Amino acid sequence: MAKEKDEIAPVSETMIQSLIYTVRGQQVMLDSDLAMLYQVETRRLNESVKRNIGRFPESFCFQMTKEEYSSLKSQIATSNNEGRGGRRKLPYCFTEPGIAMLSAVLHSDTAVNVSVRIMNTFVEMRRFISNNALLFEKISNVELKQLEFQKETDARFDKVFDYISDHAETEQKIFYDGQIYDAFSLIASLIQKAKKNLSLIDGYVDIKTLNLLAKKKKGVDVTVFTHPKTTLSPTDIGNFNRQYPNLTVKGTTLFHDRFLVIDDTDVYHIGASIKDAGTKCFGITLIQDKQISSDLIKRLKNIK
CATH class of the missing domain: 3.30.870.10 (Endonuclease Chain A)
Incomplete structure (x- = not known):
């Protein structure tokens, strides 16, 4: 039996989580990743945004700077576009409300269904962070103490090495x-x-x-x-x-x-x-x- 035109391919929550990045202190997804999930070309997705630019303020969508893109690429092994010859333009980032707005302007059942899954993933990630906030705080405190201990240890070693330099030899x-x-x-x-x-x-x-x-x-x-x-x-x-x-x-x-x-x-x-x-x-x-x-x-x- 043939697939309907907009039938959605299986998209797991784990896969979506792997495509969510932090840019400018916000959780965002890239235009190329969203286009892949929505089963459209990246060019078409961005054209739809430009035709409805009034619906996408900067809190919904913004274009990355060269520095931000370079930093992001250094954090991930490969981008989704790099395996297909790379991209000429800097990617656009979509925040959670921006992704919700995308499903409305793309006029696609696939976009709507995938957006729902993405929204659920964002909610689950926030819930996980909220439920484990105390744990994260403890981890941060432990890391801070480790850094302080390391600095004190380095200072002690520096004193020892200085003494050796001045006296022993x-x-x-x-x-x-x-x-x-x-x-x-x-x-x-x-x-x-x-x-x-x-x-x-x-x-x-x-x-x-x-x-x-x-x-x-x-x-x-x-x-x-x-x-x-x-x-x-x-x-x-x-x-x-x-x-x-x-x-x-x-x-x-x-x-x-x-x-x-x-x-x-x-x-x-x-x-x-x-x-x-x-x-x-x-x-x-x-x-x-x-x-x-x-x-x-x-x-x-x-x-x-």
């Missing part, structure tokens, strides 16, 4: 002859750690030393304790201060070894003059005993 290091770049890189990184001041104890300083000290952060004061007969001239010191203030050079013969003091807190023992770092085997060690560090810093404060 530079507590003790030995460089062998020829590791000039590695040695200079580590010393430069130590110099850049200073936030307020640097003190360098080194009996043999020259322009190479100043080149390394120039790696310091802006606003960090530098004091160099070196042999009174240093090769640095007043001109060298003046030129440095014009670009990287403030540098003070003090002559002393109290020290044999080399030390680098960062922010009057961390003291590093350096086995060679930093200008010669990497030319021979030497070591750099962070002094762990705070009393020893404190005594050295006090001694420096008393040098005029």
Whole structure:
């Protein structure tokens, strides 16, 4: 027995639900999906709307923007039109009252019957959301707590990584002859750690030393304790201060070894003059005993 012209093909509620999207905070269906359900061409459906445009205010029907369409396509695997060569125009979205109005302007029993099923699906979806509102709220609260926990955890990890970056890899290091770049890189990184001041104890300083000290952060004061007969001239010191203030050079013969003091807190023992770092085997060690560090810093404060 032949089908009547407008006999409806089976349309399940699940299928309809899969074609309902959220755009501009509203539940809508696309013109191409509705045309497929109504068994008409998308072009004909939109022409019917244009002929009755007074019945379709923006709260009933609106055309998507490029951004909205791109966002929607990224949420679904494929659109109904993409398998047939895509579409040239941006789709129109129909809200629930707009879909009800469509059945009136299409003059089709199929449109009327399908619209009834669509309306029932919208009602069931609203009922489901209403009945499970408390559950959704609990889920949202759990997700929010998870996000807050994640942020706190990330912050803790950041602190740990920062500490490791500032301390662990530079507590003790030995460089062998020829590791000039590695040695200079580590010393430069130590110099850049200073936030307020640097003190360098080194009996043999020259322009190479100043080149390394120039790696310091802006606003960090530098004091160099070196042999009174240093090769640095007043001109060298003046030129440095014009670009990287403030540098003070003090002559002393109290020290044999080399030390680098960062922010009057961390003291590093350096086995060679930093200008010669990497030319021979030497070591750099962070002094762990705070009393020893404190005594050295006090001694420096008393040098005029």
